Amino acid sequence: MIRARLIGAVIVALAVLATACGSSRTAPPLVLPTNSAPSSIYDAQGRLITTLQLENRTSVTLDQIPTTVQNAVIAVEDERFWTHHGVDPQAIARAADANVESGESSEGGSTITQQYVKTALLSNEQSLSRKLEEASLAISIEQNYSKQLILELYLNTVYFGNGAYGIDAASHAYFGVAPKDLSVAQAAMLAGVINAPSRFDPRKNPDAAVKRRNLVLRRMHDQGYITYEQRSAATDTAVELAPPAPPPETVPYPAAHFVDAVKEWLLKDSEALGKTQAERFNNLVGGGLRITTTIDLDTQALAEQSVKAILKDQGVDPKTPDAALVSVDPTTGYVRAMVGGYDYFGTHDYRQTNLALVGDRQVGSAFKPIVLATALTNGVPVAKSYPAPSSDVHTGPWGTWRVRGGGIGSGNLDTCTVASSNTCYANIILDPQVTPERSVEMAQKLGIRNTKLAPNPSVVLGSNLATVQDMASVYATFANNGVYVPPVYVTKIERSDGTVLYEEKHTQEKVLEPEVANTISTILPGVIASGTGTAANIARTAAGKTGTTNRNVDAWFCGYTRQLATAVWVGFRPRLGSDGRRVSVAMNPPNTRIVVNGGTYPAQIWATFMKQAMANLPDMALFDPASVPPPTTTAPASDAATLSPKKAPSMATMPDLGGMRTDQALAAVTAAGLRPSRVDVASGAAAGLVSSQSPPSGVKMPSGSTVYVESTPGSYVPPNAIPDLRGFGAGQAASELSAQGFTVTSESGVPPPGSVSRDGTPIVAGQVWKTTPTAGQTAPDGRITITWMPQSAAPTTPGAPGG
Numbered sequence: 001m002i003r004a005r006l007i008g009a010v011i012v013a014l015a016v017l018a019t020a021c022g023s024s025r026t027a028p029p030l031v032l033p034t035n036s037a038p039s040s041i042y043d044a045q046g047r048l049i050t051t052l053q054l055e056n057r058t059s060v061t062l063d064q065i066p067t068t069v070q071n072a073v074i075a076v077e078d079e080r081f082w083t084h085h086g087v088d089p090q091a092i093a094r095a096a097d098a099n100v101e102s103g104e105s106s107e108g109g110s111t112i113t114q115q116y117v118k119t120a121l122l123s124n125e126q127s128l129s130r131k132l133e134e135a136s137l138a139i140s141i142e143q144n145y146s147k148q149l150i151l152e153l154y155l156n157t158v159y160f161g162n163g164a165y166g167i168d169a170a171s172h173a174y175f176g177v178a179p180k181d182l183s184v185a186q187a188a189m190l191a192g193v194i195n196a197p198s199r200f201d202p203r204k205n206p207d208a209a210v211k212r213r214n215l216v217l218r219r220m221h222d223q224g225y226i227t228y229e230q231r232s233a234a235t236d237t238a239v240e241l242a243p244p245a246p247p248p249e250t251v252p253y254p255a256a257h258f259v260d261a262v263k264e265w266l267l268k269d270s271e272a273l274g275k276t277q278a279e280r281f282n283n284l285v286g287g288g289l290r291i292t293t294t295i296d297l298d299t300q301a302l303a304e305q306s307v308k309a310i311l312k313d314q315g316v317d318p319k320t321p322d323a324a325l326v327s328v329d330p331t332t333g334y335v336r337a338m339v340g341g342y343d344y345f346g347t348h349d350y351r352q353t354n355l356a357l358v359g360d361r362q363v364g365s366a367f368k369p370i371v372l373a374t375a376l377t378n379g380v381p382v383a384k385s386y387p388a389p390s391s392d393v394h395t396g397p398w399g400t401w402r403v404r405g406g407g408i409g410s411g412n413l414d415t416c417t418v419a420s421s422n423t424c425y426a427n428i429i430l431d432p433q434v435t436p437e438r439s440v441e442m443a444q445k446l447g448i449r450n451t452k453l454a455p456n457p458s459v460v461l462g463s464n465l466a467t468v469q470d471m472a473s474v475y476a477t478f479a480n481n482g483v484y485v486p487p488v489y490v491t492k493i494e495r496s497d498g499t500v501l502y503e504e505k506h507t508q509e510k511v512l513e514p515e516v517a518n519t520i521s522t523i524l525p526g527v528i529a530s531g532t533g534t535a536a537n538i539a540r541t542a543a544g545k546t547g548t549t550n551r552n553v554d555a556w557f558c559g560y561t562r563q564l565a566t567a568v569w570v571g572f573r574p575r576l577g578s579d580g581r582r583v584s585v586a587m588n589p590p591n592t593r594i595v596v597n598g599g600t601y602p603a604q605i606w607a608t609f610m611k612q613a614m615a616n617l618p619d620m621a622l623f624d625p626a627s628v629p630p631p632t633t634t635a636p637a638s639d640a641a642t643l644s645p646k647k648a649p650s651m652a653t654m655p656d657l658g659g660m661r662t663d664q665a666l667a668a669v670t671a672a673g674l675r676p677s678r679v680d681v682a683s684g685a686a687a688g689l690v691s692s693q694s695p696p697s698g699v700k701m702p703s704g705s706t707v708y709v710e711s712t713p714g715s716y717v718p719p720n721a722i723p724d725l726r727g728f729g730a731g732q733a734a735s736e737l738s739a740q741g742f743t744v745t746s747e748s749g750v751p752p753p754g755s756v757s758r759d760g761t762p763i764v765a766g767q768v769w770k771t772t773p774t775a776g777q778t779a780p781d782g783r784i785t786i787t788w789m790p791q792s793a794a795p796t797t798p799g800a801p802g803g
Contacts, residue, residue: 009427030569039289044334044491045299048631048709052263052285060168061451062152069167070151071225072191073182076216078112080148082782084756086113086138101524113138116154120278135164140673157278158254160652161370162191162244165281172204176242188216199709202239204353205219210239255300257340257354262489264294271491272502288496294334299613303327306609310601311570314342319692321596321606324355327566327613328752332474332506333485335469336564336800337613348476356468357450361569364598365420365460365532366556367472368546369478371429372417372440373462378433382413386431388424398456401426414523418531420546422461429460445511447473447484462547468569475558476565478520478543480510481623514623521622524559530707533557538611540619546598562620564613568602599705629803653707656697661741662688662711673703678711688716716741717782725768725776727757730788743783748790755789767789 024758038051062070074081080088088111098416110118117137122130141150160170162680167190171179174187182190192212193200201572203208214235221231253259265285266273273283283289313320327337349460376382393400406421428434436455443453451655453459469487483509493502512520514707520580525545527533532546536557544559553569596602652673657665663679669676718741725733734744757763763769770787773779 003053008568009182028613039284039287039291041262041291041293043255043293043295043381044336045296045298046292047297049255049293049295049297050259052797059156059166060179062148062155064256065152065155066182068184068225068311069187069190070155071153071223072187072192072220073224074151075223076191076762077115077194078110079219080675081112081151082681084111084451086140086142087111087135099105111138111376112154113142113150116150117141119159120153120778121277123278131144135527140759147608150266158194159197159277159788160193161182164701167383170244171244172482182185182236183234184220184230185237185239186219187578188220188234189213189239190736192216203244204240204754206239213239217236240385241577252345255295255338256344256352257356258293258295258300258335258338258489260352260354260684261335261357262291264322265489268293270490270502272490283501290492290494290496290624291490292492292494293328293331293340294336296336299327300339301339303339306605306612307339309608310604311342315346315348318643318772320522321572321601322355323568323570324471324603324607325568325605326356327564327609328470328472329563330480330487330488330560331510333473333476333488334491335487335489337566337609338469355486355569358467360709361468361554361556361571362462362467362549363464363471363556364547364549364554365422365425366545366558366567366598367460367462368420368425368466369524369545370443370446370448370474371425371434371439372413372523373446373478373512373516373520374439375413375428375431375441376519377512378438380413380428380431381435382519385410386416386424388416388419388427390423392426394426394430394457396430396457401457404459413751414526417523417545418526420527420532426457429457429673440464442636443474444512445484445509446477447471449473453546456545456675462549468555471556471558471569472565472567475560477511478517478524478559479562479565479622480517481514482510482517484509484511486774490524499575514735517621525622532599533603535599536607536610538614540614541622542610543622544606546603546604548599553596555598555600556600557598557606559606559610560622561610561617562622563617564610566606566610566613568606568609570596570601570605574587596604619630651700652703653700654693654697657690657693658697658708661716663716663793665690665693665709665711669709676709678709686716686719687712687714715743718742719778722771722775722777722779722784724758724788725771726755726775727759727761728768729766730786733771733786737784737786742779743781745783745785747785747787749787751787751789763789765789 016742040051043049059098065735078084078088078091080090087630091111096144109438114134117134120181121133122138150584156168158167159165160167160173162173163171164170167179170190170193171186172189174217175182179185189202189209189212192209193202195212199205200209200212208616212449217231220226221228226234238529242779243461263284267277267280271280273287274278280655290563307323307325308314311323313319314322320339323339324333324341325337325339328335338354338356341350344351386406388406388411391404393402395401403426406416406419406423406425408419408424409416411419411421411424413428415421416428429439430434436457436459439459440453441453443464443466445457448466449468450467451465454466456612473484473487485506488504490502491504494500505618518642521543524545525541525546528536528542533544535538536542536544536559540561542561543561544557545553547556547558549555549571554569556567557570558565558567560566654674655668655672657668660668666678688710688711690709720740722742723736725736732748735748749770751763755769757769768786768788771786
């Protein structure tokens, strides 16, 4: 608290001192970026991918920006803009108090002038000296330029998200009108976007954008810019956005999601094109640059074709999941292929969201090799045996943790990884030599560096989030003998005259001992050979791991050869809450989807891609046996059974479950030699009916593999009326009803005198004389009781029927 107030006090003191002394420092030239020449992006082989031009910024004069827009921005960004001298001491003190109260930097105190200085003249460095320089320049600018010019420069420079720089581009991008035609509600929404363009994007996060708009309207009213009636009317106004504008580039180009990643890196994460955002942007779209990237268009095409080959109905059948893929050269970190979703230039609402880099996913059992690396690093021998029951319960500071799946009795690090036993790995991560904390630290070292990981035991089952690129980096580190190399997008940037502005410098970090990486590379091939990833077999030396999350929403296959590491995700988009964070999973359309798991679509995409991408490369061992001693996996005599040589699994064929009742489908799967897992998904169909299956019918897999039967919850209740079964034998009647889906109970009972079958003949022993409910009615719960005549009640007179 003291430090925060001290910083605020220093800045305030500087402002007061500069104002009192009448600083005569000459303000720096204020020149807006101009478009001089398009820049070009090339692949690793020197082939042109696309060109970038300045088409999303048009500067306008202040008199072309209505006062409603000016007032909306001032109200929410800098309410004392017209009266302060570049720095607002009250805003700084308020922000310091708010940040101390929240324990983080949740509120800023920068004026509009300071924001302009930061964007146009300085970098994003966070330090006291930079903050003081920002304040000093803001004061100097205010002494040399009018408030009107400063506001004009700011509104033409500030970023509004969706590639829109400046108010003119933003008003056209979001509402399809010029600034002069913006309504009060529209002006307030655009003003609200400035603070956090991604979080308050009305296209991606409409709830958050509306809340932010209403906050701006409240402040406009409180500061006297609009009446209460105007505020109420604008608050009640529904958001109507213009159709998304087509991308600046008029012709679709390859690797579009990767190009977006390159642009974002150059604008936000690198100073290759300049120290300020304005300078970087101006150079990127107007500097006439030649930007050479790491992507290989041939490899990229194979990746895209592999996804289409497996997910044939993308864009046609809304139940079909999406996919993302990242393929990395382990030794250089060069990203050779990146699929961020299907049809970047299409019409679906998330087409330009890069699923390889955003919308972080739970990784399921693809996280287990990270825990394996943690165990090996901390001295756990491969042969150490752990319990692996079908289910288990653990208690601790985190509460009660119930784990199911992978009941193999017991296993060591090898067998538990190949079988992907959840209960075994739960015991591994709770081993004092391993622990969740060490596992999370290992994950960050190996490559999960873009998301925060919670050190909970469930992290071993993939409860935390990671990007597809992160997972590719993790497995690339395994492939690179334990050496982590950061992902690389760009290798060189040159001006049109050949001047080199940037050249990639290789960096790497040893995070695993070679012996540990070696051991991992002896275990993970077993996943493909006889474990959960047999569909990833590419007929050459390779290693990998499947991953499937709860409700089968996210499915993975991550694997590598010596030359290439590739992560594949298949699943469904997350639904984002009003704050822009993932809160649940939305089906596409709601509640109707194809069940996915790591051993099917992701493994198939991975294999299809890797077979072709590796076609002209030699089949290499995953490590050099001469440089790294092979680990010993010989177990004590008591563990001999768990280390017996693996036998080729017998194969089973997935039956066609279309149209079946759930009970019939589960029985059919079991009869086929597979293990069914029912997944309930609500829909408008009757209860207890199969709606989908994974994998599809006809797919061959090892006997005992888990497959998924998606059905409506509950038990099937036949809607048809109960047939007249009088005179049927009890066994025949029960069979007829069961075939129709009824649950049948049979009992004997003496019929009343004169009871006859449906053809009028007297009832005899063993024949049904009554059903409950009676014939012609329906059974609300699907249950029917049949009553048949016992032998003891049959007539004993000569010639009586049924004797």
